[in-house]
Amino acid sequence: MPAESPAAVWVRIYHNNSAIGSAFLAGHTVTEVFAYAAPGGVHDFALAEEAFDVFGDDASEPGSDPRVLEYRSCGNRPMVPGDVVSVEDRFYLNHMLEWRALVEAPVIEQAAVPGTVPLRIPPTRSQDDIVALRADYAAATTGSPSSIRRFKPGQIVEARVDGGDWKQYSYSSDAAGIHWVRDDPLKWGQEYPIENEADIRACPGG
Structure with a gap:
């Protein structure tokens, strides 16, 4: 009887609300912006490294990875040092090109700002607010008006x-x-x- 494949795991991307592009420090809060299922049986550090490679600065070419298109179409900026990745309920940060486990889970505070669009919309923000934030980020990064995404990837x-x-x-x-x-x-x-x-x-x- 063939062995069963390890169960898939959830990988989640968090933007640092307190600092962009610098170290994650105690007291910093994060916003969950993206989540996807990944193959089980892979070391957490490898999954975190893959997430940083996929959603980082170099992952901007259309069609390079379907997840990139979905992530960017939500209005999210590239991942940078100081952002956090979780695998199931285990949290990791990139420190000096090495991955380290966070002893305590960071405080999740779903803050909506240009370049960071919460996966779960906070009750203080409407859907129209989120659409506007996506447009603001696209305009700021391209120097031209954004087309509002009214369709979903794969639709x-x-x-x-x-x-x-x-x-x-x-x-x-x-x-x-x-x-x-x-x-x-x-x-x-x-x-x-x-x-x-x-x-x-x-x-x-x-």
């Missing part, structure tokens, strides 16, 4: 590519606020940028 939408006919595509977006559509939602098909808001729409009934 089937209708779009016109290069002025052609309306067709159905799989949707994604990047940190600059550009819509991207893929012609084969089941595979890594050809991707096309949609820069005109008038050239993308929800499917009828969607």
Whole structure:
């Protein structure tokens, strides 16, 4: 009888509310901004390192990793030193290029600011506030107005590519606020940028 694969684990990304790009210190609070399932049986440090590699400064190319597109489309900045990663209920920070376990879990204070959009919207903020924060961050980082993401990554939408006919595509977006559509939602098909808001729409009934 084949051995069962280890159960998947939850990896969560937290932005440091108290300092950006510097060491995490006692008393700093964090905001949970992203979560995803990862394969079990992998050392926590390896999962934390992967998270930092995937969502850090170098992870900005569209299509490089579907998780990057989703993370950035939420309006979140790249991960930097001082941010925190958790694997299940175990918390880790990057210190001098090494991963260290936090003895105590950090205080989670869901603060919404440009570049940090809470995974769970705090009761003091409305959905409109969150959409505005995403737009503010995109405008600040690109120098141009942001397109508001009204679609979810992987959602089937209708779009016109290069002025052609309306067709159905799989949707994604990047940190600059550009819509991207893929012609084969089941595979890594050809991707096309949609820069005109008038050239993308929800499917009828969607």
